[in-house]
Amino acid sequence: MYLDEKGRMAIxxxxxxxxxxxxxxQLVATIDTEETCLLIYPLPEWNLIQQKIENLPTFNPIAxxxxxxxxxxxxDLEMDKSGRVLIPPLLREYGKLTxxxxxxxxxxxxxxxxxxxxxxxxxxxxxxxxxxxxxLPPEMQSLSL
Numbered sequence: 001m002y003l004d005e006k007g008r009m010a011i012x013x014x015x016x017x018x019x020x021x022x023x024x025x026q027l028v029a030t031i032d033t034e035e036t037c038l039l040i041y042p043l044p045e046w047n048l049i050q051q052k053i054e055n056l057p058t059f060n061p062i063a064x065x066x067x068x069x070x071x072x073x074x075x076d077l078e079m080d081k082s083g084r085v086l087i088p089p090l091l092r093e094y095g096k097l098t099x100x101x102x103x104x105x106x107x108x109x110x111x112x113x114x115x116x117x118x119x120x121x122x123x124x125x126x127x128x129x130x131x132x133x134x135x136l137p138p139e140m141q142s143l144s145l
Contacts, residue, residue, distance in 0.1 A: 001100070001101045001102065001103055002099050002100060002101065003087065003092070003097055003098070003099055003101055004084075006086065007086055007087045007088070007089065007092055008080075008084040008085065008086050008087070009084060009085055009087055009101060009103070009112070010082070010083055010084050011079055011083045011084070011085060011103075012103065013083065015105075016079070016083040019042060019079060020079065022042070023042035023043060023044060024043075025078050025079035026042070026043040026076065026077075026078055027040055027041065027042060027043060027046075027076075027077040027078070027079070027085060028040070028041050028042075028043055028046035028074050028075065028076055028077065029041075029074070029075050029077050029085075029087065029088075029091055029112070030046075030069075030070050030071075030073045030074040030075070030091075031069060031070070031073045031091070031094050031095070032111065033066060033069050033070065035111075035113075035121065036094070036095060036096055036113075036114075036117055037095055037111045037112060037113040037114075037117070037118075038087070038091055038094070038095045038097075038111065038112040039109055039110070039111060039112075040077070040085075040103075040109060040110040040111075040112055041108070041109045041110075042108070042109075043076075045108045045109060046074065049070075050070075050071060050074065053066060053067055053070055053071055054067065054071070073090070073091065073094070075088055075090075075091060087112070095112060095113070095114060096114050096117060097112070097114050098114055098115075098116070100114070100115035100116070101113065101114060101115055102114075102115050102118040104118070
C-alpha cells in the first residue's frame with residue numbers, strides 16, 4: 001500500500017464497499033498514544049469511543065492527556081469515489097508515514113503504519129514473545145485460535 005504525493009491512500013478493495021455501504025465512506029483518524037501509528041475508525045465507531053473518552057475525569061492528569069491527544073488529533077476522513085482517503089500532513093508527520101504503508105485490520109478499526117516501522121515492530125514483538133511485561137493476560141490463557 002502506498003501514499004501518493006498528495007498524501008492519499010487507497011483503501012483496499014475488500015473494505016471499500018463495506019465502508020461505503022455501512023458507514024457512508026466516513027472515517028476518523030487519530031494518533032495511537034502507545035505506538036507511532038494512526039488509528040482509523042468508521043465514524044459511528046469513533047463516536048462511541050469519543051463519548052467514552054469525553055466521560056473520563058478531567059482532573060485525572062492521565063485521562064486528560066488521553067483526551068487531549070486522541071480527541072485533539074481526531075480528523076474526519078472521507079473516501080473519494082476512487083476509494084482513497086487523504087491523510088492530513090499533521091497525522092502523516094506523527095505516524096512518520098512515508099510512501100510505503102501498512103494498513104492493519106483490528107476488528108472495528110484499522111492501524112496505519114509506515115512500512116519500515118511496522119516491519120521493525122512486528123519483528124520485535126515476534127522475537128520478544130510473551131514474557132516479562134508482555135506476559136499473557138489471564139483472560140487470554142483460555143483462548144484457542
